[in-house]
Amino acid sequence: MRGHGAVNSRCSLEVLIDEACEELGLDPFAVRLQNMMPPYSHTINDFRITSNGLPECLDKVRTASRWDERWRKMPLGKGLGLGCGFYISGSNLPIHWDVPGMPQSTVHLKIDMDAGVTVHTGAAEIGQGSDTVAAMVVAEVLGIRLDRIRVYSQNTDTAPIDLGSYSSRVTFMMGNAARKAAEEVRRELQQAAAAVVGGQPELFLFQDEMVFDASNPSRRVSFTDAVRKAMDHKGALVARGSFNSTKMGGDFKGATAGLAPAYSMNAYVAEVDVDLDTAQWRCTKVWAAHDCGKVLNRLSVEGQIEGSIHMGLGQVYSESLEYRGPNLRNPNLLDYKIPTSIEMPDVETFLVESNDAEGPFGAKEAGEGPLLPILPAVVNAIHDAVGVRMHELPITPDRLHDQMRLQGGWKKPTPLGKAAAVAVKRGVRRP
Amino acid sequence: MNKILKLTVNGVAREVAAPDNAILLDVLRESCRLTGTKRGCDMGTCGCCTVLIDGENRLSCLTLAAQAAGKEITTVEALGTPNRLHPIQAAFSEIGGSQCGFCTPGFIMTTKALLDRNPDPDDKEIREAISGNLCRCTGYIKIIDAVKVAAKELAPEPARPTPPIAAPARRAK
Amino acid sequence: MLLPPFQLHEPTTVAEAVALRQLHPESDFLAGGTDLLPNYKWQLNTRPHVIGLHKVDELRAISPTKIGALATLKQMNMDGALWQEVPVVAQTAGLIASPLIRNSGTLGGNLMLENRCFFFNQSYVWRESIDFCLKAGGTACHVVPQETKCYATFSADLPGPLIALGATFELAGPSGTRRVPAVEFYKNDGIDRHAKRPDELLTFVHLPPTASQYRASYQKLRQRESWDFPELGIAVALKMKGETVEDLQIVANALECAPKLLRDIGSGLRGKKLTDAAIDEAAAAVETQVRPVKNTNLSPSYRKRMARVFTKRALLEARAGGPRRA
Incomplete structure (x- = not known):
């Protein structure tokens, strides 16, 4: 499952923040904005934060969901909830720390006579679109069409070492490695182009399958001709690029856990509809804003966000591994209940581009992070709808109905203004 | 003990030797070498193995090969080839209705059955029609979009000839 | 998952099916297969002979007063006359399982659906680890441990409205056919579940003409x-x-x-x-x-x-x- 380990704790934390906001009479959006780490800063436990698009994420979903008009004001049974999250763009600590010096990602690149480019990587394409990312990064550096590029990523005989598709690391780490490999080839091609048409090699730019001198664009050769010149008497152009994250983190025990070269940020608002008779509920709409730095491929990022929402919604709606002693009671897809197309809510996606200084072209992850906020957003929305605070997942109708009975019925939570007045009376100092 | 079954798969009449307990999915994958149809849960709860039997989308994992004898069986191989995708396949590919791809043949066949009987389904009808197929990657949204795009593509227009379907992609050796 | 080996018989008439059942007492009838085949794949009460009913076309007809056991749930859900006269039956057929299951699953299959339980609907290895259960090869119930009765839950939908509407089930056996009121058909026991004798085949559901009132x-x-x-x-x-x-x-x-x-x-x-x-x-x-x-x-x-x-x-x-x- 995506984001294992982070999902549960993130859900608990976001629900706790919502509870605190309620008790203090504070707006959940304002609290997050006031307490957020600014971009390019360090946390108290020495996490290095680089780009941070959370304020824009919050702004997008607040406006789109019409939060200020509707939160705490919808009829009993209907509610909105906010959940935020962040996620590593690749674990800083390599899983092979016993092999010193081994790169976290390596990409090999080869260009032969036909000027076709092959990209070799060990980053496994598992449907998330990492082959596309590899091809797009190389195409961008060399200014060539995508159909000139073939990516070979599934064969361990030909792939260079890569730690694999986990910890949402592939775009950031493999993407940077691919960029470096392409840049190495680009330097050779600059030399070749300058040798053909004259000029200073480092001034040559790559665009639309052409290599041209920026100071005199009429000095130009086609990409193919540049390749042929570069190969003269040498054979295929071969390059490699690798990625190693820099050393970071404090020097206390456990300081390396959870560190990453960059973090994605996100804010979701979920809308729910609770059946007051049965406690059955539906998530009817999700507004999802995700900061993945530069969006390399919009379709892929949207697909990752929608898929994450489905997977996360399952965890809050119906999915759980039920054990009876050592036996898993529901080891099949009938009893392990993945939501169907009918349960899937409409999703409105907002992509926030904070453009990270170290990501490939500014990109960060969009694989696992987008799952995190949906769980607390739904839990908090159920609270807004019926005033019942759930501390156990999944929120099956029997659990929700039991909790309602314990609390003595459904009840809309106190509106913000009134809650604030009560908090002040209790002596809570307001910012 | 094997019996000879007469199956019509993707328009081609075949004779296949299979035991009495042979499941259609196994016969398609093993005997006919049509591996486009996927084995997912094998228990009727995921829809990866969906094929058309006499035009109706059915679970090939819960159908005996003998039960399909004498009927028209259509698998995903009949729709298109990588270079010449069927409009449904093209829509799934372009819209992002497929990520890891394992459920995709099942969704494609369910979509085919849906659009054959209802060329212009609305959102609710699509969600209902695909609710026997499970997808863990996409969250269904781009699948639903792809079905809508495919419906538009396939809508009969007087000026344009209907796209070619059928023609078996591969033959058994 | 492999199906256990069995010999498949393919009768074309009800009479043939009943005769085959008599010839092979260790057999199961197979209609849509969406209940029996998953259970067979899990090695649940499998038998060496299976009588496939897919060629018995006389059991497919649907009318508001008489529905053949081989009518699929989808056909029932799409049938205009059923919606007209006994809409609840058409509607309920459409509430069962998934569209794919309804394209194969039949009326007869739903009425004869095996009762379900966490400790029964599991693979052989899983059940072996708990020494099986009363319903399949074991000696103890894991739901109500002191009990000698099986508590597997009745999980078919159509019997509900059919009982409420006063339907009767027609059974064909070696000595002819008989009808049992739906309300008397089921027994409150997870193993000894119904009044159908092992050598009988459930063929039709009759709805009284008054049902449409x-x-x-x-x-x-x-x-x-x-x-x-x-x-x-x-x-x-x-x-x-x-x-x-x-x-x-x-x-x-x-x-x-x-x-x-x-x-x-x-x-x-x-x-x-x-x-x-x-x-x-x-x-x-x-x-x-x-x-x-x-x-x-x-x-x-x-x-x-x-x-x-x-x-x-x-x-x-x-x-x-x-x-x-x-």
Whole structure:
């Protein structure tokens, strides 16, 4: 499952923040904005934060969901909830720390006579679109069409070492490695182009399958001709690029856990509809804003966000591994209940581009992070709808109905203004 | 003990030797070498193995090969080839209705059955029609979009000839 | 998963099917296969002979008074005459499992659906690890450990409305056919489940001509809108005479080992107006009369409470005229 380990704790934390906001009479959006780490800063436990698009994420979903008009004001049974999250763009600590010096990602690149480019990587394409990312990064550096590029990523005989598709690391780490490999080839091609048409090699730019001198664009050769010149008497152009994250983190025990070269940020608002008779509920709409730095491929990022929402919604709606002693009671897809197309809510996606200084072209992850906020957003929305605070997942109708009975019925939570007045009376100092 | 079954798969009449307990999915994958149809849960709860039997989308994992004898069986191989995708396949590919791809043949066949009987389904009808197929990657949204795009593509227009379907992609050796 | 080896027989008539059953007492009938084949794949009570009914075309016809056992759930759900005369039957067929299952699954298969339980619907290896259960090769029940009775839950939907509407099931056996009222067909036991003798085949469901005079409703509780078996189902059939109730049948389904016709609650309302208060009272009475156990996904106490909610919904829908085709 995506984001294992982070999902549960993130859900608990976001629900706790919502509870605190309620008790203090504070707006959940304002609290997050006031307490957020600014971009390019360090946390108290020495996490290095680089780009941070959370304020824009919050702004997008607040406006789109019409939060200020509707939160705490919808009829009993209907509610909105906010959940935020962040996620590593690749674990800083390599899983092979016993092999010193081994790169976290390596990409090999080869260009032969036909000027076709092959990209070799060990980053496994598992449907998330990492082959596309590899091809797009190389195409961008060399200014060539995508159909000139073939990516070979599934064969361990030909792939260079890569730690694999986990910890949402592939775009950031493999993407940077691919960029470096392409840049190495680009330097050779600059030399070749300058040798053909004259000029200073480092001034040559790559665009639309052409290599041209920026100071005199009429000095130009086609990409193919540049390749042929570069190969003269040498054979295929071969390059490699690798990625190693820099050393970071404090020097206390456990300081390396959870560190990453960059973090994605996100804010979701979920809308729910609770059946007051049965406690059955539906998530009817999700507004999802995700900061993945530069969006390399919009379709892929949207697909990752929608898929994450489905997977996360399952965890809050119906999915759980039920054990009876050592036996898993529901080891099949009938009893392990993945939501169907009918349960899937409409999703409105907002992509926030904070453009990270170290990501490939500014990109960060969009694989696992987008799952995190949906769980607390739904839990908090159920609270807004019926005033019942759930501390156990999944929120099956029997659990929700039991909790309602314990609390003595459904009840809309106190509106913000009134809650604030009560908090002040209790002596809570307001910012 | 094997019996000879007469199956019509993707328009081609075949004779296949299979035991009495042979499941259609196994016969398609093993005997006919049509591996486009996927084995997912094998228990009727995921829809990866969906094929058309006499035009109706059915679970090939819960159908005996003998039960399909004498009927028209259509698998995903009949729709298109990588270079010449069927409009449904093209829509799934372009819209992002497929990520890891394992459920995709099942969704494609369910979509085919849906659009054959209802060329212009609305959102609710699509969600209902695909609710026997499970997808863990996409969250269904781009699948639903792809079905809508495919419906538009396939809508009969007087000026344009209907796209070619059928023609078996591969033959058994 | 491999199916166990079996010899497949393919009769073309009911008479042939019944004769084959007599010839091979160790056999199962196979219709749509969506219940039997998963159970076979899990090595649940498998038999060396399987009598496939897919060529017995005489059992496919659908009419509002007589439905063949091989009519698929999809055909029933799409049938205009059924929607016209007994809409609840057409509607309920469309509430079962998933569209793909309904394209294969049949009326007969739903009526004969094997009862379900966490400790039964598992692979052989899984069940072996708990020394099996009463229903398949074991000596103890894991739901109610002291019991010698099996508590597997009745999970078919169609019997609910069919019992409420007064349907009868036609059975074909070696000595001819007989009819059993649906209400007498099921037994409240997870193993000895029904009145069909092993050598009989369920062939037709007959609905009384008066069935179309009833306004009926079936309310099903399930976690997902697809695939899931009922956590409970309440069927009601209501016949009004002017302002008052002439006849009311309420069936609580999927809560115990068999559907339960709650005669006294229905008959208690005869001759009375079906007011909101009367509906609430009847719904509360249903809650007190059902006894679910913990072998489905939602808790028994919740399902019991929901019996009241769903009875109320069923009665309200019936009072308003019953379901309409979407």
